[in-house]
Amino acid sequence: xxxxxxxxxxxxxxxxxxxxxxxxxxxxxxxxxxxxxxxxxxxxxxxxxxxxxxxxxxxxxxxx
Amino acid sequence: xxxxxxxxxxxxxxxxxxxxxxxxxxxxxxxxxxxxxxxxxxxxxxxxxxxxxxxxxxxxxxxxxxxxxxxxxxxxxxxxxxxxxxxxxxxxxxxxxxxxxxxxxxxxxxxxxxxxxxxxxxxxxxxxxxxxxxxxxxxxxxxxxxxxxxxxxxxxxxxxxxxxxxxxxxxxxxxxxxxxxxxxxxxxxxxxxxxxxxxxxxxxxxxxxxxxxxxxxxxxxxxxxxxxxxxxxxxxxxxxxxxxxxxxxxxxxxxxxxxxxxxxxxxxxxxxxxxxxxxxxxxxxxxxxxxxxxxxxxxxxxxxxxxxxxxxxxxxxxxxxxxxxxxxxxxxxxxxxxxxxxxxxxxxxxxxxxxxxxxxxxxxxxxxxxxxxxxxxxxxxxxxxxx
Numbered sequence: 001x002x003x004x005x006x007x008x009x010x011x012x013x014x015x016x017x018x019x020x021x022x023x024x025x026x027x028x029x030x031x032x033x034x035x036x037x038x039x040x041x042x043x044x045x046x047x048x049x050x051x052x053x054x055x056x057x058x059x060x061x062x063x064x
Numbered sequence: 065x066x067x068x069x070x071x072x073x074x075x076x077x078x079x080x081x082x083x084x085x086x087x088x089x090x091x092x093x094x095x096x097x098x099x100x101x102x103x104x105x106x107x108x109x110x111x112x113x114x115x116x117x118x119x120x121x122x123x124x125x126x127x128x129x130x131x132x133x134x135x136x137x138x139x140x141x142x143x144x145x146x147x148x149x150x151x152x153x154x155x156x157x158x159x160x161x162x163x164x165x166x167x168x169x170x171x172x173x174x175x176x177x178x179x180x181x182x183x184x185x186x187x188x189x190x191x192x193x194x195x196x197x198x199x200x201x202x203x204x205x206x207x208x209x210x211x212x213x214x215x216x217x218x219x220x221x222x223x224x225x226x227x228x229x230x231x232x233x234x235x236x237x238x239x240x241x242x243x244x245x246x247x248x249x250x251x252x253x254x255x256x257x258x259x260x261x262x263x264x265x266x267x268x269x270x271x272x273x274x275x276x277x278x279x280x281x282x283x284x285x286x287x288x289x290x291x292x293x294x295x296x297x298x299x300x301x302x303x304x305x306x307x308x309x310x311x312x313x314x315x316x317x318x319x320x321x322x323x324x325x326x327x328x329x330x331x332x333x334x335x336x337x338x339x340x341x342x343x344x345x346x347x348x349x350x351x352x353x354x355x356x357x358x359x360x361x362x363x364x365x366x367x368x369x370x371x372x373x374x375x376x377x378x379x380x381x382x383x384x385x386x387x388x389x390x391x392x393x394x395x396x397x398x399x400x401x402x403x404x405x406x407x408x409x410x411x412x413x414x415x416x417x418x419x420x421x422x423x424x425x426x427x428x429x430x431x432x433x434x435x436x437x438x439x440x441x442x443x444x445x446x447x448x449x450x451x
């Protein structure tokens with residue numbers, strides 16, 4: 001799985017961080033998403049797919 | 065109930081799309097139909113009042129998913145055909161074009177319809193903003209106008225005002241509150257918002273209700289305030305609230321009272337669920353019937369409904385959250401901000417344009433608000449008793 005984020009679409013809600021804190025973080029200064037791990041391990045795939053679905057800015061995508 | 069063979073989702077916006085994705089992610093392999101009133105593939109609404117309206121984004125950028133990703137969902141999208149009626153016992157939806165769609169489980173996610181002013185229908189120059197087509201029509205009118213009035217001092221009205229001003233147009237915001245979003249955010253933050261809009265050149269005419277429109281030759285000419293004053297305008301945006309889109313359910317037997325009334329599982333009747341702006345469900349922790357008009361609720365509730373359709377039998381107990389962007393302010397709110405709450409700044413400096421405020425009511429923290437401090441506000445979610 002390869003994760004990409006679109007920082008221009010990110011609204012800073014932090015939904016992704018609440019779901020998958022090992023994969024996503026937010027910048028301290030403006031809350032924009034920071035990708036910690038663009039190739040998460042298999043046990044995280046399900047939750048990362050959920051972040052793609054529920055991100056309120058539709059800013060996360062994955063290719064598998 | 066046992067796993068359904070056919071799930072019908074009525075509504076092809078954020079809640080409907082995410083419910084469909086959640087069903088598949090949780091292993092549902094049966095037939096899936098998504099019925100949408102608009103002709104467009106699922107798109108996102110928050111950018112309509114901002115990036116799409118100002119023209120920074122082409123409409124395609126507001127799509128929720130690319131077409132190839134939608135095709136992996138293995139769902140049939142029936143678009144441009146609004147739902148017209150529901151037979152609850154048979155679980156059949158009738159559409160405007162005459163389709164009949166019967167399913168084992170139905171998710172109602174028809175969203176909202178903007179409220180309008182008496183006399184605005186058919187009057188050129190008057191707009192609402194709910195759909196992509198609304199946004200594009202408003203943008204087109206803005207590009208050749210000289211004086212805009214936004215009727216509405218809530219989240220949507222304030223965002224539209226900020227965007228229109230950012231396009232270099234003269235704009236007035238009208239509404240009954242003393243400052244924008246006073247009822248949603250309290251006086252301390254609302255007064256800062258008023259100052260922000262004023263500093264950016266917005267004319268604020270707040271504290272007086274709007275009673276109607278004046279016209280000349282079939283085009284709007286002004287907005288009438290209850291004080292008798294007329295605000296001249298050649299474009300008016302009416303953004304003073306919306307109502308759940310439930311009129312098509314009249315006579316269905318479902319209880320619709322400020323939304324589709326649901327139990328704690330977001331279930332309105334056997335096999336019939338509701339999600340998103342249209343759903344008014346029993347929040348068990350807060351012990352109230354709640355309806356939330358915000359983007360994250362649409363998706364979180366959709367995920368909860370998908371799980372319950374597949375047998376999870378879990379109550380939906382979210383921490384409410386919304387954000388709004390106006391000029392350089394990004395405001396994030398977690399929890400609830402009751403009118404009359406004690407508000408204190410717990411981080412940052414309001415004068416520096418970055419702070420977190422904590423809202424206390426009845427001796428407990430009910431909400432936190434970040435002003436240009438989204439991460440710091442989010443980190444305080446655990447302080448909320450409803451969490």
